[in-house]
Amino acid sequence: MxxxxxxxxxxxxxxxxxKxxxxxxxxxVFINPGNGAPFPxxxxxxxxxxxxxxxxEKESINLVVVGPEDLLYKGIVDEISKHIRCFGPTKEASRLEWSKANAKSFMKSVGIPSAEYRTFTSINDATRFIEEISWDGIVVKASGLAAGKGVAVARSREEAIIAAEEMLQGKFGEASNEIVVEEMxxxxxVSALCFTDGITVVNMPLVQDHKRLLDGDEGPNTGGMGVIAPIHHFGATIWEQIEGICKRTIEALRENGICYKGVLYAGLMVTAKGVQVLEYNCRFGDPETEVLMRLLNSDLYRILLACCEGTLEQTSVQWxxxxxxxxxxxxxxYPLSYPKGNTVTGIPESNQHTVVFHAGTKQLGNKTVTNGGRVLCVTSTAPSMNVARQRAYATxxxxxxxxxxxxxxxxxxxxxxxTIAYADSGVDINEGSLLIERIKAICDRTKLTATDYIGGFGSVVDLLCAGFGNSQIVIGMDGVGSKIAVADEVGDRRSLGYDLVGMCANDVLCHCSQPLAFLDYYVTGRLRASDAVVVIESIANACQTAGCALVGGETAEMPGVYKADQWDxxxxxxxxxxxxxPLLPLKERISDGDVLIGISSSGLHSNGFSLVRKIFERNHIRYNEPCPWNNSTTFGEELLRxxxxxxxxxxxVLQSRIVLGAAHITGGGLxxxxxxxxPDGIKAVIDCSSWQIDELFQxxxxxxxxxxxxxxxxxNCGVGMVLVTMKENASAVMRLLNEHDEQSFVMGRTQKRSKGEDQVELVNLHKCFRGKYSPSCAKKINVAILISGTGSNMVRxxxxxxxxxxxxxxxxVISNVAGAKGIETARDMGVQTxxxxxxGAPSREAFEELITKELETRGVExxxxxxxxxxxxxxxxxxxxxRGRLRRDNRSSIGSRL
Structure with missing residues (x-):
């Protein structure tokens, strides 16, 4: 052995x-110098x-594995490998990491894609270069080893110059005697790691590190605050490029007389132009290794030996x-100064789902204490990333x-x-748009001189042109959609008439017209007069709000086509x-620099309910549950506004002639x-952080x-209507809206549109949704489950x-019986036990005291x-x-509470 x-x-x-x-x-397995991990x-x-x-020699060691980069720089592999198998590249091979200047030169010479760059040892030369370049973004790097912190992504030339000065003045010691200035x-x-014996290259799953200290990739760079794997979404073309870069690197080194054995780690940027290399590391990454070892199904010892002996091609590597x-x-x-010696508690035993790896820890007697900036790395695995995250954060x-x-x-x-998308609920926006395009030609065959085109919010009929007088009519048709299903489940149809009239009336309003008459179509598999009258009364009330008359309609009972409880x-x-x-929209007058004004909605209105229902179904949420942002209102009440x-x-406001266009925000959103x-040559640039998005959408x-x-x-995300007006008229429009009790806000501008650009560009999307209700953000009650047997109720x-x-x-989960099957079940589900x-306990009181100590240690409430x-x-x-609450499992409310 x-x-x-x-x-x-x-x-x-x-x-x-x-591993x-x-x-x-x-x-x-020995670790030197090691940490608080349970290894000799x-x-x-x-x-x-x-x-x-x-x-x-004393311990008859068969293999040495080098972890940190500074040992590679010192040539430790060169010396040890003369006597014992040593996994890792030589000092010359690892120059790719300990000299970024050399790595950039190497990549350029062998045709490996990377950013434009220059290297400097003089502050004046670096400053002059930064002042003259026209790059959109600048990155300044210490050429040497700086523990993963020697990179500054500058937001301006001034920041880049300051970073260059600090580095060349010794911020990272010898590591920044030379710097690399490169285009951002x-x-x-992503991180691409591979095993290699100098000829064969075996890629590991792609990994994504989170370098910045704070949420949202804010704050200073660190050695890494977390990591996930595998990253699958790039597709075959990108994966082939990544494999090609790793193989070409090893091949080019060999062409230069360097046999690279060990792990090659390429930090990559997947850009619109393809994959480009940011930097090389010549060892296992940290924290990348922690998740990769959790995913490796093969024998790591055999793989490392094969790399040392040149037999990797014959070695199985499975993930x-x-x-x-x-x-x-x-x-x-961290990453600056931090205390040491604080006691660490609550580290669970490893199970098939979760393993906690020690970093900056050490053992003092029977206690684990902190001894570094990064203290522990909690790793969890699962068939989905969502569940893996939940397990890691729970631990x-x-x-x-x-x-x-x-x-x-x-x-x-x-x-x-x-994430879930509208198409996942069975509704395909793209297919709907395709249908409109395909039927335009069919509709065009029926067009008369007096009628309008298909594709607007309504259709304008010019009666004068048709020989019937001096007015125009505008016709709009719509439905309520799957909001009906929510109303049925809630048992409240009183708002649906407002949805039906609102969808139609707001559409024709966009052409600056006054609704005059309304007709409805009510169809069902089995007519129940009591249900129908509620809906039709709601339609009549909504018509009064819109200033039009309910002049008729059709009520159809169609058994065999609709089920008895179905209707539309x-x-x-x-x-x-x-x-x-004004016949809106005035497309010929809309130009670069016009202002977009949003008008608040009253909630969801009547679109997106197929996706809403999918979300509720997927998360097992009932419509009669209270809203987390307002306990006095249920989800059903909020959805049916x-x-x-x-x-x-x-x-x-539209009649005032200071509005150039009005858009009703319905299916398809902004x-x-x-x-x-x-018009074709203009696009709308909408700042998504310019209005407060309601809690329902959040x-x-x-x-x-x-x-x-x-x-x-x-x-609609809180925007029911969008108006376009000239910049000089924006204040007047908003004043008029305010006089009519409408909440409005400037939400963007129009700009010239280049060929191929989207006609609606959404900016600051990352700022508008706060993730306030995400599982990882909510404060959760710590629960302990006490069992004695199989734990069937515990599972639920x-x-x-x-x-x-x-x-x-x-x-x-605590059991008073050592062999209780429920303990094994809980561990399999990723729960600490x-x-x-x-x-054998001396007394009931002594037994309960041990339970209390365990509960207090876990922070149980x-x-x-x-x-x-x-x-x-x-x-x-x-x-x-x-201090807390004690519940028995025969209370039905416990499941809903959990």
Whole structure:
């Protein structure tokens, strides 16, 4: 059996040791100098070649694995590999990392794509260059090793000059005696690691590191605050480019007489022009290694030996199909100064889902204490990234030390890539747009001289042109859609008439017309007069609000076509307009620099309900539950708020001749409606941070989760109408709207549109949705479940706690029976467990004292007895009744609470 020595002291080294120890060929794994991880550490063995070789000879070490980059720079592999197998590249091969200037020169010479750059050792030369270049963004890097912190992404020339000056004046010591100034690349950053024996290259799954200290990729650079893998969404073309870069790098080094053995780690930017290399690292990344080791199904010891011996081509390297998320727990003050010696508690035992790797820790007696900036890395795996994140964050919450800090958004962007979209609910906006394009020609065959084109909000009929007088009529037709299904489930149809009339009347209003008459179409599989009269009365009330008459309609009973409980609703609005009123939109007058004014909606109105229903179904939420932002209102009441009818408030504004166009924001959101009033050569640039987005939309986006762009393409997001006006008229328009009790705001500008550009451009999308209701942001109650047997009820409680809307997290499952099957089940579900045997305890009080200590350590606030076959003393119950809550599992409300 083999013995392995891993050099280093971080979570990376713990992860490597953890994986190496799983090999059936390995007996012992040492880590030097190590940390608080439960692996043996050599006593007083310094990190120089002579000391390491002496220890290797004494302990009969078969393989040395080098972790940190500074040891590669010192040439440790060159010396050790003369005597023992040593995994890692030589000093000359690792020059790709310890000299960024050399790496840039290498890439340019061998045709590996990378950003434009220059290198400098003089402040004056660097300053002069930065002042003269015309790059959109500038990055300044220390050429040498700076622990992952020697990169400054400048927001301006001034920032770039300051960064260059600080580095060349010794901010990173010798590492910044030379700097690289390069063009900032725009795209998505990923890490590509591969094993190599100098000839064969085997890529690992793509990884995404989170370098910045704070949520939203804000704050200073760090060694890494979290990581996820694998990254799948790029597609085959990008993956082929990445593989090609790794293979070309190893091949080009070999052509230059350098045999690179070990791990090559390429930091990449996937840009619109393809993949480009940001930098090379010549070792396992940290924290990338922590998640990669969780996903590696093959024997790491065999792989590392094959790299050393040149037999990688014959070695199997297999990866799990799961996802992995790693969350770094850091000490307060990191990456600058931070305290050491704080006690760490709550680190769980490893299970198949979650492993906590030690980084800046050490053991003091039987205690683990902090001993670095990055203290621990919590890693969890699952079949989906969402669940992997939930498991990692649930564990992170249960670990305690003074000053604990971690990012709450690791992997969140990736999860949003896999979010629910409108098409997932069975509604395809693109297919609807395609239908309109295909039927335009059919409709054009029926067009008369007096009638309008298809594709507007309504159709204008010129009666004078048709020989019937001097007026024009505008006709609009619409339906209520799947909001009907929500109304049925809630049992309240009283608002649907406002939705039907509002959808039609607001459409014809966009052409500056006054609704005059309305007709409805009510169809069902079985007519119930009591139901129909509620809807028709609602339509009549809405017609009065719009200033038009309900002149007729059709009520159809169609058994066999519709089921008995199925029904639908549609309507037609006929409006009239004076030919002296402006015929909107005035496309010929809309130009560069006009102002976009938004008018607030009254909620969802009547669009996007298929997606709404999908979100509620997927998250097991009922419409009668209270809204988290307003406990006095249910979801059903909020969703069924009637469509706002703008006719009486907006028509006078449109008649004033200072508005150039009006867009009713319905299905397709801002993207698919504002474009309908713009000329081809003009685009709308909408600042999504310019209005307050209602809590309902914030909640839908978080809980779905729904991508921000998809939100804007599906819902009105708080904007019921958009007006276009000249800049000099914007104040007058908003004043008139205010006089008619409409809330309005400037939301963007029009600009010239280049060929191929979208006609509606949404900016600051990342600022408008705060993620306020995301599971990782909500404060959850810590729950303990006490069991004695199989834990069948426990399973349901755990499953309920994993729902996005759960207000609880299961902190621990405690059993009083050592062999209880429920303990194994809880571990399989990723929940921490504890066994406190009641049998053999000196007394009930002593037994309960042990339980109380475990509960207090976990920060438990709520106890649930799920088949717990022990009678608790009055003292215990009273003690917890004053501090938390004690519930038995026969209360049906416990599931909904969780």
């Amino acid at each position: 083999a013995k392995v020595l891993v050099l280093g002291s971080g979570a990376r080294e713990h992860a490597l040791a953890w 190496l120890a799983q090999s059936d060929l390995v007996d012992t 550490k050599p006593n007083d063995v310094s990190l120089d070649a002579a000391s390491i070789l002496a220890f290797c 690349l725009i795209g998505e950053e 799990s199909s799961n996802y992995a998320c790693g969350v770094v727990l850091a000490a307060s003050g 992170a919450e249960g670990i305690h030390f003074d000053g604990k800090f971690y990012r709450t958004d690791i992997g969140l962007k990736h999860c949003l890539r896999n 609703l549609a309507g037609v609005c006929v409006a009239v307009r004076d030919p002296n009123w 009637p469509t706002r009818i703008y006719v009486k408030s907006l028509l006078p 993207k698919e409606n504002v474009n309908r009033i713009l 909640w839908l986006q978080s809980v779905g989760p729904v991508d921000a762009c998809e939100m804007m393409r599906t819902f 409680l755990i499953e309920s706690s994993l729902k996005p809307m759960s207000s609880c997290r299961i902190a621990v 504890a066994v406190i045997p009641s049998k 709520l106890i649930c007895l799920a088949g717990f076959m022990r009678i608790l003393t009055a003292t215990f119950v009273k003690r917890w009744a004053g």
